[in-house]
Amino acid sequence: MRKAFTLIELMLVVVIIGALVAMVMPRLTGRGEQARGTAAKADIDANIATALKLYELDNGEFPSTSEGLSALVTKSSSANNWKGPYLEKGKVPLDPWGREYKYKSPGDHRTQDYDLYSLGKDGVESADDIKNWE
Numbered sequence: 001m002r003k004a005f006t007l008i009e010l011m012l013v014v015v016i017i018g019a020l021v022a023m024v025m026p027r028l029t030g031r032g033e034q035a036r037g038t039a040a041k042a043d044i045d046a047n048i049a050t051a052l053k054l055y056e057l058d059n060g061e062f063p064s065t066s067e068g069l070s071a072l073v074t075k076s077s078s079a080n081n082w083k084g085p086y087l088e089k090g091k092v093p094l095d096p097w098g099r100e101y102k103y104k105s106p107g108d109h110r111t112q113d114y115d116l117y118s119l120g121k122d123g124v125e126s127a128d129d130i131k132n133w134e
Contacts, residue, residue: 033121036096040118040130043093048072048101048116049132051086058083062105062114069103095130097121109133 051072056062058081063071071079072086087093095101095118107115110133120128 036121037130039096040120043095043101044116044118044130044132047093048087052114052116054086055079055082055084056113063103065104069101095119097123099123107133 048069052062055072059079060081061078063069063076064078067076067078069092070076072084073090073092075082075084092100097118097120099119102117102119103114105114107113109115109131115131115133117129117131119125120130122128
């Protein structure tokens with residue numbers, strides 16, 4: 001009666017696992033940065049945008065640039081009907097790279113409401129910025 005694997009059987013298993021890793025790894029590389037970009041886009045287009053719209057519905061206007069996104073979690077002096085906090089967890093989220101989202105109201109690009117963006121991976125205004133305008 002056999003009680004152990006032979007060396008050939010063990011080597012075969014190692015080769016199969018190595019082949020599977022070799023096929024899967026190229027598909028996963030670069031996905032981390034793509035996931036960060038998608039998370040930032042979701043914050044900008046949905047999470048923070050919804051909070052800003054609720055704030056605007058309650059107070060008649062968006063927070064000013066000087067009040068910033070912190071007006072969504074603590075009542076600002078210009079808020080006359082504040083019913084917040086408007087963001088979950090009572091704090092303004094950071095972008096996936098650990099930096100604050102940039103906010104300006106009225107916006108330079110969206111003059112009817114606000115500009116909201118992340119500086120992306122490099123942390124400076126460039127082509128990798130994730131923004132709420134085209």
